Amino acid sequence: MVADELSLVSNNLRAMVVAEVPKLASSAEYFFKMGVEGKRFRPTVLLLMSTALDLSTPKVPHHLDQGGSVATDLRTRQQRIAEITEMIHVASLLHDDVLDDADTRRGIASLNFVMGDKLAVLAGDLLLSRAIFALASLQNTEVVSLFAKAIKHLITGETMQMSTAADQRRSMEYYMQKTYCKTASLISNSCKAVAILAGQTTEVAMLAFDYGKNLGLAFQLIDDVLDFTGTSASLGKGSLSDIRHGIVTAPILFAMEEFPQLCAVVDKGFDNPDNVDIALEYLEKSKGIQRTKELAIMHANLAAIAIYSLPESDDEEVKKSRRALVHLTQRVITRTL
Numbered sequence: 001m002v003a004d005e006l007s008l009v010s011n012n013l014r015a016m017v018v019a020e021v022p023k024l025a026s027s028a029e030y031f032f033k034m035g036v037e038g039k040r041f042r043p044t045v046l047l048l049m050s051t052a053l054d055l056s057t058p059k060v061p062h063h064l065d066q067g068g069s070v071a072t073d074l075r076t077r078q079q080r081i082a083e084i085t086e087m088i089h090v091a092s093l094l095h096d097d098v099l100d101d102a103d104t105r106r107g108i109a110s111l112n113f114v115m116g117d118k119l120a121v122l123a124g125d126l127l128l129s130r131a132i133f134a135l136a137s138l139q140n141t142e143v144v145s146l147f148a149k150a151i152k153h154l155i156t157g158e159t160m161q162m163s164t165a166a167d168q169r170r171s172m173e174y175y176m177q178k179t180y181c182k183t184a185s186l187i188s189n190s191c192k193a194v195a196i197l198a199g200q201t202t203e204v205a206m207l208a209f210d211y212g213k214n215l216g217l218a219f220q221l222i223d224d225v226l227d228f229t230g231t232s233a234s235l236g237k238g239s240l241s242d243i244r245h246g247i248v249t250a251p252i253l254f255a256m257e258e259f260p261q262l263c264a265v266v267d268k269g270f271d272n273p274d275n276v277d278i279a280l281e282y283l284e285k286s287k288g289i290q291r292t293k294e295l296a297i298m299h300a301n302l303a304a305i306a307i308y309s310l311p312e313s314d315d316e317e318v319k320k321s322r323r324a325l326v327h328l329t330q331r332v333i334t335r336t337l
């Protein structure tokens with residue numbers, strides 16, 4: 001069922017990315033094309049969460065159904081949340097690649113490398129506008145507020161990454177706050193939106209939020225590990241990309257706790273390749289990679305606990321989706337790409 005829905009979501013995404021200027025439309029569709037659409041991690045989570053909540057399927061009141069512009073079926077509305085989330089996510093990738101001057105993404109040339117920074121920014125803006133239009137069609141102010149918060153967090157997280165003082169670059173608390181904003185906020189608020197659309201209780205909506213938050217944090221922590229241990233081919237980007245861009249992540253932060261002398265190297269920055277080599281030497285001697293994996297496992301376990309805490313259900317489809325969500329927490333921490 002989820003596989004069929006993911007295919008539908010992918011088709012809908014390509015159909016929604018339209019523009020009067022063909023060049024802009026093709027740019028916005030760049031990462032929705034077959035073969036480069038990514039793993040569709042977020043839509044998969046949201047579709048599984050929609051079933052896992054064990055809900056009836058209420059209809060939108062007739063006065064809200066304006067010539068078919070408002071989806072009347074709950075499942076269709078929840079699929080729309082998956083589409084909105086993916087559009088916002090891809091828009092953030094396009095903008096991030098411009099800010100990072102990246103030349104690859106998902107194993108191919110980045111859009112800014114192919115079409116230039118200006119068109120890449122405009123393509124991201126178009127995706128955001130389409131996401132907002134789709135969001136408005138749901139006519140739920142609470143859901144709109146959740147996505148507004150998630151977009152604000154994306155901007156906040158990127159700004160935190162760009163402008164850090166020396167003490168912030170050494171702070172695990174600052175890093176986790178930034179990581180929540182950049183990676184976990186969108187999926188956590190999207191999971192909560194799925195629950196709210198279905199009229200779930202505050203408690204269940206918060207469990208959905210907690211699942212998304214902790215899954216997102218675990219995902220990024222492993223991503224930070226893979227930046228040091230992965231290969232260029234598997235990651236679809238150059239290995240060590242974060243540290244070469246001066247971004248200090250959990251493995252280096254943990255290494256600094258063991259070797260305080262590493263702080264001086266971090267403070268100097270990584271424009272000098274020699275400083276990168278020194279940092280890697282300290283990282284290799286430390287437990288930075290191991291401790292980052294352990295932190296990721298902790299958050300993955302918290303995500304699983306949120307699913308186990310949902311109200312009991314006898315429905316087999318509900319149970320199957322919940323098992324799949326728990327399985328995803330393990331996939332996140334054992335992935336190699």
